[in-house]
Amino acid sequence: NAGVMQNPRHLVRRRGQEARLRCSPMKGHSHVYWYRQLPEEGLKFMVYLQKENIIDESGMPKERFSAEFPKEGPSILRIQQVVRGDSAAYFCASSPPLGTSVYNEQFFGPGTRLTVL
């Protein structure tokens, strides 16, 4: 059973370009979470999605950031018009459907390291 997959692992963008980060959850998992890790900091929650639904986006910046988890295909975190401050590691986690256990453990992918020049 493959783990959570993220691609690309490293992404370099110039200021003003768009960044697209992809996350394929573990097989059977229907929940996806995105976290951002700024240099020398812990992970900060960004958004929680189920298939075709955004459940909690309380950690998403109000502008330029969006996320989706379509019925088919991976979850996408999109950052438009990137700025240097967007340079960070972005981690995706997935968990199984609610009700399968008392707690839905989150399994993390290897992350995408975004560098904005």
Added chain:
Amino acid sequence: AQSVTQLDSQVPVFEEAPVELRCNYSSSVSVYLFWYVQYPNQGLQLLLKYLSGSTLVKGINGFEAEFNKSQTSFHLRKPSVHISDTAEYFCAVSAQFQGAQKLVFGQGTRLTINP
């Protein structure tokens, strides 16, 4: 809302010595508690978790943690560390309710093992 404080940003220890990484949390509701380890340029791996029951939790790689509700702490311990334990360790909490169970992380503690 929940918050997590890891009291030490860096902890250097000698190989085979014991180590304790401290974690305190704040929450107005009951929480689940976790410790994750992050090796350089990798994702997070779950070391152990506290959901309910015994307050002493054993995890992988010889680590254990004790949940202390009165002190709102969840310190991580290992009686004898190895060079391979060099990594960043994150304490995290998640509120105990259905629905969005986002994790709130501490700032991390960098554990460095010296030979």
